[in-house]
Amino acid sequence: MKCPVCGEDCVQAAHEIIAMQPTIFAPCSECKGRTLNKQAPLPDQTYGLPCACGKRFIDEVFAHMYVIMVEEGVLQPTEPLIRVGTPLVHPGFAMAQPPYLPVKSLVLLSRVVTESCAKRIVSEVPEVRGVIRSSNAVPGLSDIDLDGIPDTYDLLAGCDVRANIFTTQNEKVVIYKQQSTIHIEFPRGFDPKIIEVGSRVRHVKPRMFVDACSGAGTLGIIAGLYDIPHVVLNDAWYAAAFWSAYNLQVNRENLNFEELKMFFSYDEMKRRPVVKDVQKIAETHGGSQYFEVFQGDCLQLHTVLPEHVDLTVIDLFEKKEPEKVQKVIDNWKAHVSGEVFIP
Numbered sequence: 117m118k119c120p121v122c123g124e125d126c127v128q129a130a131h132e133i134i135a136m137q138p139t140i141f142a143p144c145s146e147c148k149g150r151t152l153n154k155q156a157p158l159p160d161q162t163y164g165l166p167c168a169c170g171k172r173f174i175d176e177v178f179a180h181m182y183v184i185m186v187e188e189g190v191l192q193p194t195e196p197l198i199r200v201g202t203p204l205v206h207p208g209f210a211m212a213q214p215p216y217l218p219v220k221s222l223v224l225l226s227r228v229v230t231e232s233c234a235k236r237i238v239s240e241v242p243e244v245r246g247v248i249r250s251s252n253a254v255p256g257l258s259d260i261d262l263d264g265i266p267d268t269y270d271l272l273a274g275c276d277v278r279a280n281i282f283t284t285q286n287e288k289v290v291i292y293k294q295q296s297t298i299h300i301e302f303p304r305g306f307d308p309k310i311i312e313v314g315s316r317v318r319h320v321k322p323r324m325f326v327d328a329c330s331g332a333g334t335l336g337i338i339a340g341l342y343d344i345p346h347v348v349l350n351d352a353w354y355a356a357a358f359w360s361a362y363n364l365q366v367n368r369e370n371l372n373f374e375e376l377k378m379f380f381s382y383d384e385m386k387r388r389p390v391v392k393d394v395q396k397i398a399e400t401h402g403g404s405q406y407f408e409v410f411q412g413d414c415l416q417l418h419t420v421l422p423e424h425v426d427l428t429v430i431d432l433f434e435k436k437e438p439e440k441v442q443k444v445i446d447n448w449k450a451h452v453s454g455e456v457f458i459p
């Protein structure tokens with residue numbers, strides 16, 4: 117599938133990603149690599165090369181990036197290895213062992229990297245897909261009042277589109293996102309939100325399901341695995357709404373529709389990053405399921421919903437503010453039928 121960020125063929129269908137999951141980060145019999153102390157400087161300013169099988173142990177990949185960062189003056193050779201940054205592997209899932217990385221399987225999040233250094237890392241370290249400069253901010257929409265424009269990180273080189281694999285009771289979903297625009301979550305193998313959506317859906321048996329703050333679409337798409345005839349996903353933040361729609365296409369083989377129609381490109385949506393008025397950005401055609409994706413304020417979503425809704429999930433970012441959360445729930449119940457829950 118064509119990637120909306122780099123324009124290349126860097127996105128794969130869910131079934132292809134799931135098929136490679138058992139072996140993608142496993143070493144071959146020839147693979148070797150040092151386990152390095154992350155709290156200490158790189159001992160000798162050298163790094164191991166990838167194995168003939170094309171993979172390299174993650175610590176050697178970090179050693180390679182460290183050497184480049186020292187050469188570029190971004191790091192001092194006395195700084196600990198951990199200062200290189202945070203690795204986000206692609207695809208992400210709960211792992212028992214540190215990975216042996218194949219080509220283009222790592223997005224680096226670094227607070228110290230410069231643009232020229234990022235470009236060198238992407239061109240010289242084959243395992244790296246993209247390099248992002250991070251900050252203290254959390255990317256994406258984090259306030260339910262929709263005040264201001266959310267923070268994003270800077271993609272300095274390569275492509276930062278990557279996927280996570282989430283496991284439900286029976287099936288798996290693959291959720292892509294552009295990492296610099298949406299907050300970081302990592303599958304832990306046991307995700308209480310996913311379990312709860314599954315058990316609510318099995319209990320209520322909805323014909324109409326709403327994921328009102330969908331993020332990249334995880335919960336709405338998981339609900340969609342249960343053959344619900346009509347599913348609505350919505351998010352006010354352009355990147356979340358876009359990836360919700362895109363991820364329907366990624367997981368199409370496990371959902372029942374024939375075609376996804378997108379009404380806007382990623383770049384078009386980027387020009388109006390947060391919208392309050394609800395606007396449809398994608399819908400499906402054919403098959404026994406109908407999915408609609410909207411961009412807008414979840415408190416205005418009722419203006420486009422059918423009269424009868426059976427079940428709504430509202431996955432608010434700021435659950436620490438119980439008064440705000442209660443206001444959202446009360447407002448929702450005043451306008452929309454059916455059960456509503458916060459996972």
Ligand SMILES: [Zn+2]
Pocket residue numbers: 119120121122123124126127275276277
């Ligand atoms: Zn890409």
Ligand SMILES: [Zn+2]
Pocket residue numbers: 143144145146147148167168169170171
């Ligand atoms: Zn090998």
